[in-house]
Every structure is written in C-alpha cells, then in structure tokens.
Amino acid sequence: MSALISPSILSADFAALGEAVRDIDAAGADMIHIDVMDGHYVPNLTIGPMVVKALRPHSEKPFDVHLMISPADPFIPAFIDAGADIISIHPDAGPHLHRSLQSIKDAGIKAGLVLNPGTPADVVDPVLDLLDMILVMSVNPGYGGQSFIPSQLEKIKILREKIDATGRDILLEVDGGVNPETAKECLAAGANALVAGSAVFKGKGSYAENITALRGGAPLTKVA
Numbered sequence: 001m002s003a004l005i006s007p008s009i010l011s012a013d014f015a016a017l018g019e020a021v022r023d024i025d026a027a028g029a030d031m032i033h034i035d036v037m038d039g040h041y042v043p044n045l046t047i048g049p050m051v052v053k054a055l056r057p058h059s060e061k062p063f064d065v066h067l068m069i070s071p072a073d074p075f076i077p078a079f080i081d082a083g084a085d086i087i088s089i090h091p092d093a094g095p096h097l098h099r100s101l102q103s104i105k106d107a108g109i110k111a112g113l114v115l116n117p118g119t120p121a122d123v124v125d126p127v128l129d130l131l132d133m134i135l136v137m138s139v140n141p142g143y144g145g146q147s148f149i150p151s152q153l154e155k156i157k158i159l160r161e162k163i164d165a166t167g168r169d170i171l172l173e174v175d176g177g178v179n180p181e182t183a184k185e186c187l188a189a190g191a192n193a194l195v196a197g198s199a200v201f202k203g204k205g206s207y208a209e210n211i212t213a214l215r216g217g218a219p220l221t222k223v224a
Helices: 014-026 049-058 073-082 097-106 121-130 152-166 180-189 207-214
Strands: 004-007 032-037 063-068 086-089 110-115 133-137 171-175 193-196
Touching (some): 004 171, 004 207, 014 032, 014 049, 014 207, 049 063, 063 110, 097 110, 110 121, 152 171, 180 193
Parallel strands (some): 004 193, 086 110, 171 193
16 A cells, blocks of 8 residues: 555645645545644644634545644643544653543544654553554654654654554654655655645645655555
8 A cells, every 4th residue: 555645734825724625635635634833842833723623624534633732631632622533642742641642542533642853762662552653753843844854764664663563553654854755765664654745735736746746656545
C-alpha cells in the first residue's frame, strides 16, 4: 500500500479554510491534518476546537489533529466533540501520558504520540499498546515551511521495527519538510503516512498532482 497523505491546513489560506479542506479532499487526501498550537508549548498560535467544528462539515475524511499544546488534557474533550478522528499529543504535554492516551481511546477515537526531533524513540515503549499512530516530527514544531532534519530517518527505522514487533497496524507518520524527495526517504525508512503543507498547497489547482507526487506516483489509497 502506498503512503497515506495528510495535508496540513496550516499552509492553506486561513480566510478560506472550508474551501481548502474541500479542495484537498477532492484532490485525494487521505486525512486532513490540523495543527493546533498554543503559543506556550510552541512559539505560535493557530486554531482551536471551534474552528475544527466549523470545518467538520466540509469533509468526511479523518481529521488528524496534532495538539502542540500544554497542558493537553483539559482540551482533549473539546477536540473530540469538535470532530477529531485522531488526536496526537506530545509525551511532555501533561503529567500522566498513559492517562491522557487512555482518555482519547475511551472516547472511541484513535490516539497518537508525537516525537520531536530531540525525543528518543524508546519513549513509545511504555504506551505502545495504546497507540494507533506515532508521529515523527522531522522539524522542530511551531512553524510551517521548515527544512527536513535528516537525522530523523534513523528514528523512523527504529520505530518501524518496534511497530512490526507488535503485529499491530499502527500508523507511522512523518511531519516536517516533507516534499517529493524527502517523502521517498521517509517511506524507505518505514513511514506509511506523510504530513505535508506547502508541498500540497503550492499552486492552487495542482493539489491532486502534488499529492500524487508525494506518493511517488502511486495510486490513491484510503485510510481505514
């Protein structure tokens, strides 16, 4: 199966987010990646649950919500109510990681764990049984348009081995500096889902071609 593509609306026109979501859905996106930043955990502010709720009617594709906020726990229920299908959190965004992930799972949606460039792969070990997705940040979180950090490829390989050892279908997603060239490296290292912002949204009317290029020209796939 070719890679799942989750375009990041952080690179879309914020004055027309609904249209952007409809456009990338029609262009073949598998998921819609929503970057939530609080100006505290990361040095930027983006969107909250009300915007997610407003976008929900514009696509039936899974909403892949990445919480770059601390503390995350108080806001998890609001994003679930807003229509998130996957919520990914950082291991240092609250005092009790296991409890936070369990609260996501108990709500009946998928739980993800995010590893920043400086976070080692073995952080996933104590909670691997709760995870539906591991998100490797190949840039430091907080801004779009950064350059890919090549050292994260080795982490992707290590995580692929950990996932395969479980026998479970855990998505291994990469976010940051993903373009058709770095996408090939990520997929070769073991990733099977890619977040891309500027690489998808460059050239309105070219979204389908951009998504296909990230897949390496492979046919479209669907997320379970």
